[in-house]
Amino acid sequence: MKEQESIKHKFSDPEKWVELYGDYLYRYAFMRLNDRAIAEDVVQETFLAALKAHQNFAGQSSEKTWFVGILKRKIVDHFRKSSRVDTTDDITKYIQGKDKEFLISGIKPGNWKTGQRPADWMVDTTDNVEMNEFWEFLKACLAELPRRFAVAFILREMEELETEELSNVLEIKPTNLRVLLYRARKQLRRCLEINWIGINNKTKK
Amino acid sequence: MKKRIGSFSKLSLSMMNIMGKLLPSCDEVSRLTSKAMDEKLSLREKIGVRFHLMMCKWCRNFHKQMHLLREVIHKGSNNPPESKKSSLSPEAHQRMEEEIKNNH
Numbered sequence: 370m371k372e373q374e375s376i377k378h379k380f381s382d383p384e385k386w387v388e389l390y391g392d393y394l395y396r397y398a399f400m401r402l403n404d405r406a407i408a409e410d411v412v413q414e415t416f417l418a419a420l421k422a423h424q425n426f427a428g429q430s431s432e433k434t435w436f437v438g439i440l441k442r443k444i445v446d447h448f449r450k451s452s453r454v455d456t457t458d459d460i461t462k463y464i465q466g467k468d469k470e471f472l473i474s475g476i477k478p479g480n481w482k483t484g485q486r487p488a489d490w491m492v493d494t495t496d497n498v499e500m501n502e503f504w505e506f507l508k509a510c511l512a513e514l515p516r517r518f519a520v521a522f523i524l525r526e527m528e529e530l531e532t533e534e535l536s537n538v539l540e541i542k543p544t545n546l547r548v549l550l551y552r553a554r555k556q557l558r559r560c561l562e563i564n565w566i567g568i569n570n571k572t573k574k
Numbered sequence: 575m576k577k578r579i580g581s582f583s584k585l586s587l588s589m590m591n592i593m594g595k596l597l598p599s600c601d602e603v604s605r606l607t608s609k610a611m612d613e614k615l616s617l618r619e620k621i622g623v624r625f626h627l628m629m630c631k632w633c634r635n636f637h638k639q640m641h642l643l644r645e646v647i648h649k650g651s652n653n654p655p656e657s658k659k660s661s662l663s664p665e666a667h668q669r670m671e672e673e674i675k676n677n678h
Contacts, residue, residue: 383678387670392661396654409666416670420677437652471601479599487635494646503646504655525612526644527651532612551608558639 380426386416390436397437401444401523403508411447415440441528448520449538460541463515464548470555487558488568503565510560518553525550598622603633607640 381389394415398408418439426435470485472478481487493499511519521539524530530538536546562568598606598619603626606619615623627634654660662670 383674384671386674387662387667391667391670393654395662395666396656396660397652399660400651400654405663409662412662413666413670413673416674417677420674468601470604471599477599479601481600481632486632487639489631489635490639490642492642494642500646500650501655504650507647526647529648547609547612550612551605554608554611554640554643555604558636558643561643562639 380423381432383416383420383423386419386436390433393433394436394440398440398444400504401527402447403512407447411440411443414443418443445524445528445530445538448524452517452520452539460517460545460549463518463552464545468552468555470559485559488562488566490562490566490568492566503561506561506565507557510557510564513560514553514556518549518556521546521549522553522557596622597626600626600630600633603627603630604636607633607637611640611644 391412394412395408398411399405402408402411415436419436422439426432430438467473470482472480472482511522514522517539521535524535524538525532532543532546532550536543539546539549541549603623606615606623609615609619610623627637
C-alpha cells in the first residue's frame with residue numbers, strides 16, 4: 370500500500386494538454402455525443418474546468434483518468450440540459466406504444482412474430498474489421514432511435530450510469546426508464562441484425 | 575394403440591397449457607432480459623426466464639445478443655476507435671490552446 374501511495378502522478382504543463390489529450394478526449398466525447406461541434410465544446414470546457422481545479426488533483430489516478438472524469442461529468446450535464454430543453458420529444462408517446470414484435474392473439478400470444486425472431490449472430494469479437502464496422506453501425510442505428518432512447522442507452526451502456534442516477538438525469542420515473550431502455554435495446558438489436566450482421570428476416574418471410 | 579396416443583397427446587396438451595400459464599411468454603422474457611441488465615429480478619422472474627430460455631431458441635438469441643452488446647460496448651467505450659476523422663479539428667485545437675494560455 371505504501372509503495373502505491375508514493376507513486377504520485379505529476380501534473381503536466383497545461384500548455385501541453387491539448388497536444389497530449391485533446392484527440393483522445395475528443396474521440397471519447399464524439400462517440401457519445403455524435404456531433405463534432407458539441408464534442409469539441411465539451412472537451413474545451415473540460416480543459417478549462419481542469420485549469421481551475423488542478424490544485425485539487427491528488428495524483429491518485431493518472432492525469433488522463435482525471436481528465437476523463439471531468440469530461441464524463443460534462444457529457445452527463447450536456448444530456449441533462451438537452452433532454453430538458455427538448456420538449457418536442459414526447460416521452461409518453463413512446464412509453465405507451467405497443468411492442469410490435471410479438472403476436473397479440475392466436476394459440477401463442479406473446480411469441481415472436483415470424484419476421485421478428487432474433488437470429489443466431491455469428492460474431493467474432495476479436496475481428497478488428499468486424500468490430501470497426503460494429504461501431505459505425507451502432508452510431509447509425511442510435512441515430513435512428515428516438516432521441517431519448519438513444520440518450521438513455523448511451524448513458525447506461527457507455528457511461529455505465531446506474532438506473533437511479535439515470536432517471537434523475539432524464540427526469541423520468543424508474544418504471545418509464547425501464548421501458549425506455551428495453552425499447553432502445555430491442556430496436557438497436559433489430560437494426561444491428563439487419564445492417565451489421567446482414568440478416569434480414571423480412572425478406573425470408 | 576390409437577386411444578393411448580390420443581390420451582397421451584391430451585395429457586401433453588394440458589401439460590403445455592399449465593406450463594404456458596406458469597412460464598412467461600417471449601414478450602415477457604425479452605422484457606425481463608433487459609430488466610435483469612439494470613436491476614435484480616425476483617426469484618419467480620428468474621425461474622420463469624431460465625425455463626423459457628431452455629425451450630426457446632429465439633429468446634436465447636435475444637439474451638445472448640443483449641449480453642454481447644453490453645460486453646462489446648463496455649470494452650470499446652473507453653477506447654474509442656481511431657479513424658481519420660476522429661481527431662480535433664485544427665481550429666478547435668488552436669482555439670483550446672489559446673483558451674488555456676489565456677486562463678492559465
